[in-house]
Amino acid sequence: MTQRGEKGEPIIEIEKLTTGFGSQIIHKDLDLTIKRGEIIGIVGGSGTGKSVLLKAIIGLVKPRAGSIRIFGEDVLQMSDREHRAIDRRLGVLFQDGALFSAMTVAQNVIAPLREHLHLSPELQQEIASMKITLSGLPLDAATKYPSELSGGMRKRAGLARALAMDPDIVFLDEPTAGLDPIGAAKFDDLIINLKESLGLTVFMVTHDLDSLHRACDRIAVLAEKKVRAIGPLEEVRKTDHPWIQEYFSGPRGRAALASSVQEQDSSGDKEARVE
Amino acid sequence: MSVAAFELQETGDGWRLEAKGTWSLGAGLGDIDGKLRRFSDKTMSKSLKIDLSGVETMDTAGAMMLQRTMRACSQREEMAEDNALFGFEHVKEGYKSLLAAAANHLSPCEIDVKQGSAFVLMLERVGRGTEELMYEILRLVSYLGEVLVGLYTVLSRPKRLRMTSIVHHMEESGLNATLIVGLMSFLIGAVIAFMGATVLAQFGAQIFVVELIGITVLREFGVLLTAILIAGRSGSAFTAAIGSMKLREEVDAMEAMGIDPLEALVLPRLIAMVFVLPALTFIATMMGLIGGGLVAWLQMDISPAMFLTRTQDIIVVENFMVGMVKAPFFAFAISVIGCYQGMRVEGSAEELGRHTTISVVQSLFIVILLDAAFAIFFMELNI
Incomplete structure (x- = not known):
């Protein structure tokens, strides 16, 4: 089941995807390939269907046409049973955590374990506490209810739940939205750290330019119902497209770039001094 | 794919654990956990080597179990805290970071909120429940006062009445409920007639079925059943609507803008309800009479003309008025409780459901209590 493949091989392949609601078409013939072990950032203006794309991949929105292959298997042609087997290998962090409000954080984290596996209470407890601390929450947060947590903590708890089943791919819907800059930067570090240590593939919908600079290996820009540009940040920002130019060269885009360059410089200095 | 296993x-100086197969939760890690735990429980302070050469894949749970075993068995001084791979052999490159991550997150946490013994818990709940009941009554009465003051302010300056909102709620809780209220009363009228017919026939007093239907439907059933139906239908809707607005901070937003939620949300619902419930009661009463009359005609050969004459003869206006006069009071109670419970919602979706339930239960209770009070009142007045 958790046969982890080679880094860099395609893990999600989307071909000619068309989605829409009513008479409105959201995506038209969209192609996107995500590689194992990367953090891919999905950006785009409001209403370009970033969240819809995420929902289409995890099976919450039914596409009108096209194919989506996860782990090399076509998820649109699957029976519900097969689809659930794939679902177990995906973790999703919804925008506000989407924690079950009637359960404590720890109960939230073990909810998928209870549902899918038969484990002893001790093992469940150990796994829950590991995921909770891995997500950067203190242990005493385990017995708190979601309504007692701050927004940032709810996101971390949501991430802990997303990681409960040891997913191969984690989907994050605007993970840093609503966090203060320090909290957002810590969350970025957490994602990078988890990617490194657990070998995760991360699909991240975000508006946060700093996140894009810091965390993402590749960036895909959604515009005009398609992926208009994809690649490392440096390549994407050179694309000749009015929205992309405005996005990366606007005042916020330049500020984020400046701060990330500065950071690289100072870390470079440090290395130089050590040598 | 092979299942998780170990040997x-x-x-000479300790134990050697050879992990084999797929060390992931999906491949039966849960099954060998007990065995591994028993081993580490009885093998304290011995040197342990864990050989990972036979491991095909491993997930975080697998790494955690191995680290847990290693830490439990080899609590020796030379074991460096920062060396996460201490004691492990043949670790594949990809799993080093996984083992290191697992080593740092081993301390177990509580899952459920701590609870005392069942008996103490029961006593606590009874105590809390009693206290809560007392405060609930106080709060409800105080809210009633608030609503009355708000009502007075708005009525003394009728320009502040939100007509659009009132009409909307009249449609929502009145017009849209006519069909179900009418149908229900029609059936209830018919059922009373049937019951009456069977019992009264034994005394040869079938003709009194007209009195039976007239008095029960006019005085009690018309208004009471309408109120019960509306409490379930619209009272709960008030709670749910206001409650979800509170959850999404819409009510806070209103207050921040200087809009009084009482004036914008509660009073329009209240006023609409006070107008609409008597109208529904009237419809219900008429439909009840028609239902009863129809059964009397078909079952007992009391012709509609005779039914009407007899009804006019005996059923004095008082009976009708007794029923109708109760309707606005019931309407008031239902909408105040519905809105009050909505305003009390805080925190989570769970709370919203809980308050909606409480809203319906409280409205029904208060409606029946009021009805009983009215019955005693009218009896004293000999009406």
Whole structure:
């Protein structure tokens, strides 16, 4: 089941995807390939269907046409049973955590374990506490209810739940939205750290330019119902497209770039001094 | 794909654990956990080597179990805290970081909120429940006062009445409920007639079925059943609507803008309800009479003309008025409780459901209590 493949091989392949609601078409013939072990950032203006794309991949929105292959298997042609087997290998962090409000954080984290596996209470407890601390929450947060947590903590708890089943791919819907800059930067570090240590593939919908600079290996820009540009940040920002130019060269885009360059410089200095 | 497994060998100075197969939760890690735990419980302070050469894949749970075993068995001084791979052999490159991550997150946490013994818990709940009941009554009365003051302010300056909102709620809780209220009363009228017919026939007093239907429907059933139906239908809707607005901070937003939620949300619903419930009661009463009359005609050969004449003869206006006069009071109670419970919602979706339930239960209770009070009142007045 958790046969982890080679880094860099395609893990999600989307071909000619068309989605829409009513008479409105959201995506038209969209192609996107995500590689194992990367953090891919999905950006785009409001209403370009970033969240819809995420929902289409995890099976919450039914596409009108096209194919989506996860782990090399076509998820649109699957029976519900097969689809659930794939679902177990995906973790999703919804925008506000989407924690079950009637359960404590720890109960939230073990909810998928209870549902899918038969484990002893001790093992469940150990796994829950590991995921909770891995997500950067203190242990005493385990017995708190979601309504007692701050927004940032709810996101971390949501991430802990997303990681409960040891997913191969984690989907994050605007993970840093609503966090203060320090909290957002810590969350970025957490994602990078988890990617490194657990070998995760991360699909991240975000508006946060700093996140894009810091965390993402590749960036895909959604515009005009398609992926208009994809690649490392440096390549994407050179694309000749009015929205992309405005996005990366606007005042916020330049500020984020400046701060990330500065950071690289100072870390470079440090290395130089050590040598 | 092979399942998770391990083999133990006793070596000269300790144990050697050979992990094999797929060390992931999906491949039966849960099944060998107990065995591994028993091993580490009885093998304290011995040197342990864990050989990972046979491991095909491993997930975080697998790494955690191995680290847990390692830490439990080899609590020796030379074991460096920062060396996460201490004691492990043949670790594949990809799993080093996984083992390191697992080593740092081993301390177990509580899952459920701590609870005392069942008896103490029961006593606590009874105590809390009693206290809560007292405060609930106080709060409800105080809210009633608030609503009355708000009502007075708005009525003394009728420009502040929100007509659009009132009409909307009249449609929502009145017009849209006519069909179900009418149908229900029609059936209830018919059922009373049937019951009456069977019992009264034994005394040869079938003709009194007209009195039976007239008095029960006019005085009690018309208004009471309408109120019960509306409490379930619209009272709960008030709670749910206001409650979800509170959850999404819409009510806070209103207050921040200087809009009084009482004036914008509660009073329009209240006023609409006070107008609409008597109208529904009237419809219900008429439909009840028609239902009863129809059964009397078909079952007992009391012709509609005779039914009407007899009804006019005996059923004095008082009976009708007794029923109708109760309707606005019931309407008031239902909408105040519905809105009050909505305003009390805080925190989570769970709370919203809880308050909606409480809203319906409280409205029904208060409606029936009021009805009983009215019955005693009218009896004293000999009406």
